[in-house]
Amino acid sequence: MSTLLTAKNISKTFANLHTVVKQTNISIEKGKIYVIEGKSGSGKSTLLSILGGMESPTSGKVMFKGRSLYDSEEDNQAKIRGNSFGFVFQSFHLIPELTVKENIELPLQFITDKSRVWDVNDLTKKLEIKKLLHQKPAYLSGGEQQRVAIARALITNPEIIFADEPTGNLDHKTTSIIVDLLSDLSKERQNALVIVTHERNLINVPHTKYKMVDGQLKVVPSHV
């Protein structure tokens, strides 16, 4: 067992004094899958942003491989994000002016260790989007755009992939294809995967399940 990231007693209170994440603890282990379910507004995205180095907590600590994520220089934080984290969002966040290949390869400019990266041809073959490499995102279906976003998140072979409602804009069938691809590919490279979703029973492979209830994270016993 190898712990990558630990959050200890993290809370987040916004300027309007609304406490959205309350005294939360979670550990992310190499190669494991975590699903955080919860109603809209329960604080899931805020928690994911804190774990992913994008939003500092009001109190508590986030440690990545023994180093504090938020006490380090902004530069180091960006380096950790670029080298070790990958992100998938509900609305894909692809750049319309760039081709599929250029979108996928964007994160490569932010990494210092290029020895671990996926080969773009190999990765896009696995995701069945290789024939789309020279297209612009606007010509792709929602499911295809999300495969491109997954390729962009995986290309650096990050140690942790954070996915915020990755299937929120997709139909039921496409959702299960996308979730299977995400979990199969992370398993292949032993990446940890943290998925936030409002959908119940999103995933059929072994995982640790949490439920976010009004800013508090509760473990849900899972038999999958």
Ligand SMILES: Nc1ncnc2c1ncn2[C@@H]1O[C@H](COP(=O)(O)OP(=O)(O)OP(=O)(O)O)[C@@H](O)[C@H]1O
């Ligand atoms: N920057 C901010 N300033 C003030 N309040 C915020 C800010 N960001 C989020 N919130 C509030 O925090 C609460 C939790 O938001 P969050 O997006 O984390 O929930 P969520 O569970 O991910 O919801 P959804 O599933 O709808 O995305 C909401 O009430 C939201 O309005």
